Amino acid sequence: QVQLVESGGGVVQPGRSLRLSCVASGFTFGSYAMHWVRQAPGKGLEWVTVISYDGSDIDYADSVKGRFTISRDNSKNTVYVQMNSLRVEDTAEYYCARGNDYRPDYWGQGTLVTVSS
Amino acid sequence: NFMLTQPHSVSESPGKTVTISCTRSSGSIATDYVQWYQQRPGSSPTSVIYEDNQRPSGVPDRFSGSIDTSSNSASLTISGLKTEDEADYYCHSYDSTNQVFGGGTKLTVL
Numbered sequence: 001q002v003q004l005v006e007s008g009g010g011v012v013q014p015g016r017s018l019r020l021s022c023v024a025s026g027f028t029f030g031s032y033a034m035h036w037v038r039q040a041p042g043k044g045l046e047w048v049t050v051i052s053y054d055g056s057d058i059d060y061a062d063s064v065k066g067r068f069t070i071s072r073d074n075s076k077n078t079v080y081v082q083m084n085s086l087r088v089e090d091t092a093e094y095y096c097a098r099g100n101d102y103r104p105d106y107w108g109q110g111t112l113v114t115v116s117s
Numbered sequence: 118n119f120m121l122t123q124p125h126s127v128s129e130s131p132g133k134t135v136t137i138s139c140t141r142s143s144g145s146i147a148t149d150y151v152q153w154y155q156q157r158p159g160s161s162p163t164s165v166i167y168e169d170n171q172r173p174s175g176v177p178d179r180f181s182g183s184i185d186t187s188s189n190s191a192s193l194t195i196s197g198l199k200t201e202d203e204a205d206y207y208c209h210s211y212d213s214t215n216q217v218f219g220g221g222t223k224l225t226v227l
Contacts, residue, residue, distance in 0.1 A: 035216075037162075044220050044221040045156075045209075045218040047218060102216065103152050103209060103211070107162050108161065
């Protein structure tokens with residue numbers, strides 16, 4: 001069955017960096033685009049970024065452009081998001097999700113990132 | 118960039134039918150597919166409708182999706198409501214470089 005397991009969340013000070021990872025299993029990872037979507041505590045979903053199946057096409061939300069970088073390693077069935085210059089407003093549960101270039105279809109359980117001094 | 122606007126909350130009784138709307142602020146609702154996700158408390162979102170009106174495997178046919186170009190909106194309709202349908206529902210769509218979720222609608226089944 002499809003499994004997506006996120007890791008790397010934690011508490012970090014404003015301005016610092018964090019890298020999240022998402023390990024996939026149960027499907028052919030290299031055939032799917034991968035998304036990151038976040039949800040601030042008690043708030044709605046916010047799409048963050050997507051990477052195409054082969055890494056050749058990447059998009060970012062305006063709120064993270066220039067600070068976050070998505071990448072993938074198809075040999076390790078893993079997608080990453082490098083988050084730099086973190087802000088208090090980046091505090092959220094971060095979900096990775098399988099999908100195609102324009103929509104997620106299956107979501108992981110999430111990892112919590114808290115940005116606080 | 119466009120926005121998707123949903124009602125904050127809806128409520129209905131078990132066995133009844135409820136419809137949740139999602140209005141696109143700019144650009145045609147018909148140009149880019151609309152998805153719907155269900156999120157129960159404490160859980161990750163799951164897909165209930167994709168590509169306007171397609172149901173993923175395992176989603177009951179009580180769930181249906183549609184679009185209305187006259188109001189530039191999409192709708193999720195749930196018939197034969199069950200208490201297990203109580204959740205937050207989010208619409209989603211995209212354009213050439215951006216993806217957007219609606220603000221979410223809390224469905225209460227009482």
